[in-house]
Amino acid sequence: MSGFTHFDESGQAHMVGVAEKAETRRIARAGGKISMQPATLRLIVEGGAKKGDVLGVARIAAIQASKRTSDLIPLCHPLALTHVGVAFSVDEANSAIECVVTAETLGRTGVEMEALAAASVGLLTIYDMCKAVDRGMRIDGIRLLEKQGGKSGHWVAEG
Numbered sequence: 001m002s003g004f005t006h007f008d009e010s011g012q013a014h015m016v017g018v019a020e021k022a023e024t025r026r027i028a029r030a031g032g033k034i035s036m037q038p039a040t041l042r043l044i045v046e047g048g049a050k051k052g053d054v055l056g057v058a059r060i061a062a063i064q065a066s067k068r069t070s071d072l073i074p075l076c077h078p079l080a081l082t083h084v085g086v087a088f089s090v091d092e093a094n095s096a097i098e099c100v101v102t103a104e105t106l107g108r109t110g111v112e113m114e115a116l117a118a119a120s121v122g123l124l125t126i127y128d129m130c131k132a133v134d135r136g137m138r139i140d141g142i143r144l145l146e147k148q149g150g151k152s153g154h155w156v157a158e159g
Contacts, residue, residue: 013075021108026149030115031100032142034123038095040134044126045090054129055088058099062086062122066103066114076113079105084114086122099123100145112144 007013044054063084070078083104088097101118103111123139130137146156 021151023106023108024149025104025106026110026147027102027104028110028112028115028147029100029102029145030112030119030143031098031145032119032123032139033091033096033098034126034137034139035094035096036130036137037134038092040130040137041090041092041095041097043133044097044130052129054126055097057129058088058122058125059086061125062099062101062118065121066101066118069114069117072117073113077109079107079109079111079114081105081111081114084118086118088122097123097126099126110147110150112147116142116144 042048047053063086065072066081066084070076081103083102085102087100087102089100090097099119099122101115101122103115103118105111105114120139120142123142127137127139144157146154148154
C-alpha cells in the first residue's frame, strides 16, 4: 500500500501516528457549489423559503460538520479547531450558490477533512431546506482549494 498513509506494512487500515510531527498553524480551504432552478435561487436570496434563512442555517450546519468530522470519517483525528469560516456567494448567471469553508487549527495534522466535510454539509443543508420546491438541485465540484502548514507546506489547487 505504498503511498497511502492510512495502511500499515501489511495493508491493514490504521490511524496515522502524529505524535512526532511538529505542531504548526494549519489552514485549509475547501468548496463546492449547488446549482438550482432560478426560482429556487430567488427564494433563497429574497428570504422566501418556508424553512427560513437557508444560508444562515447552512452556515451553522457547515460549522457543526467541521467539529464532528472525526465522528464521520473513521480514521480522521479529532482536532481542536481554532476557527471555521463559511462564505456563500450567489452566482445568478448560473443559478448556483458556491460555498467556501476555511478551517484552522494549531496542531500536528491538517484540517483538510474538516473543511471538506463542512463544505459538503453546508451544500447538503441548502438541498435539504429547498428540496420541496426543487428536487433537481445538483451539488458539484467539492474539492480542496488550498492548504497551509505542516511538512508539505503551502498547496493551492489549479483552476
